[in-house]
Amino acid sequence: MIDYSKVDFSKILTRYDVKKQVVETPEQVAAKMMPKDPLMKAVAEAVLYKKLKDIMPAMQAAMAKNKPDTVINEGLVPGIEAVGTLYNDHVYYLPDMMVAAKVMEIGIKMAEKEMGGARETKATVIMHAAEGDPHDIGKNIAAAMMKAAGYNVIDMGRDVPVATVIAEVEKVKPLFFSGTALMTTTMSAFPAEAALLKEKNLNIPLMGCGGAVNREYATSYDLGIYSAKANQTALIAQKIIDGYDWKKINEEWDNIVGGA
Ligand code: B12
Structure with a gap:
């Protein structure tokens, strides 16, 4: 028999002291992601806790003191980023x-209404979420901001087949068109679209966006340009109006978006 009475457990347990460990539940992590400002917090929490009844008053209160964007x-x-955390941790399901x-x-619809649209239209752009991709929240935000910046936005919606996008681009010949992909399985739509456009000799830039893509990917094929944030897009669009092609946009990207 081992005599445990002589063992000093305080020394053995120093490294594994469970009392010293701070374990956070996914719910606590999500709660910590909420903004500090009480008006913004109310908006974020309405999304995080799926409160359909709370979103309108929360948006109204927040927009009374802040710009809609x-x-x-x-x-x-x-709010939606915290939802993503809970989904990753299997607390939330589809x-x-x-x-x-x-x-x-x-919330986005309310903000879009508040932002309104500029009176003069600078140019037409086409936006879509990639074939197979149902995620259109980011695209809708970008579309609302581009409308407010004075662009005519043709929003083709989500899960738009590559061929349908190209047919519309060929017909409208927009300043540029954007694609949004949030899934690694859908981002390959962009090089496929760019290749089809090249076949048709259409030199129209394709802005690859969304959480699944980064700058390196979005500019890895001909005609591909990148915008990480909605407020960079109007700066890039202006340069295309000024005559920059997709190559020059990529070369001067850092200067164009500056701190935006
Ligand atoms: C909300 C959500 C959904 C909603 C989408 C509703 C909608 N109408 O969009 C629903 C419930 C439908 C959904 C479904 C699924 N989803 Co989902 N979803 C999300 C979630 C939680 C948030 C996405 C989001 O809206 N983010 C906020 C927006 C604002 O971000 P964003 O789109 O990236 O946009 C920003 C920028 O990218 C940029 N941007 C975007 N577009 C554009 C365009 C322009 C022009 C510009 C300038 C900028 C720009 O600006 C925005 C603002 O900063 C993410 C988790 C996450 N952390 O992202 C998972 C996530 C994207 N989903 C995922 C998955 C797996 C699915 C499902 C396959 C789950 C399932 N088991 O069935 C299904 C899809 C099934 C199908 N094929 O139909 C995965 C994708 C993983 C991967 N790498 O492929 C994620 C990452 C979750 C995860 N970690 O597993 N989902």
Whole structure:
């Protein structure tokens, strides 16, 4: 028999002291992602906790004191990002994400209404979410901001087949067109679209966007340009109006977007 009475457990347990460990539940992590500002927090929490009834009053209160795009970026977006954390940690499932996305959609529509559109139209752009991709929240935010910046936006929606996108681009000949991909399985639509355009000798830039892509990927094929944030897009669009082609946009990208 081992005599445990002589063992000093305080020394053995120093490294594994469970009392010293701070374990956070996914719910606590999500709660910590909420903004500090109480008005923004109310917006973010309406999305995170899927409160369809709370989103309209929360948006109204936040927009009474802040610009609508600020409410999108500092209220709605942190809310849906926290939803993503809970989904990753298997606390939320697909139906939860769907309700949270619905709450987010109501918020974006309210913000878009508040932003309005500029009177003069600078140019037409086409936006879509990639073939097979149902994620259109980011695209909708970018579309609202481009409308407010004075662009005529043709929004083709989500899960748009490559051939349908190219047919519309060929018909409209926009200043540029954007694609949004949030899934690694859908981002390959962009090089496929760019290749089809090249075959048709159409020199129209394709802006690859969305959480699944980065600058390196979006500029790895001919005609590909990149925009990480909605507020960079109008700066890039202006340069295309000024005569920059996709290569020059990529060469001077850092200067063009500056600190935006
Ligand atoms: C909401 C959500 C959904 C909603 C989407 C609702 C909608 N209408 O969009 C629903 C419930 C439908 C959904 C479904 C699924 N989803 Co989902 N979803 C999300 C979630 C939580 C948030 C996405 C989001 O809206 N983010 C906020 C927006 C604002 O970000 P964004 O789109 O990137 O946009 C920003 C920028 O990229 C940029 N941007 C975007 N577009 C554009 C365009 C232009 C022009 C510009 C300038 C900028 C720009 O600006 C925006 C603002 O900063 C993410 C998790 C996450 N962390 O991203 C998972 C996530 C994207 N989903 C995922 C998955 C797997 C699915 C499902 C396959 C789950 C399933 N088991 O069925 C299904 C899809 C099934 C199908 N094929 O139909 C994965 C994708 C993984 C991968 N690498 O492929 C993610 C990453 C979750 C995860 N970690 O696993 N989802």
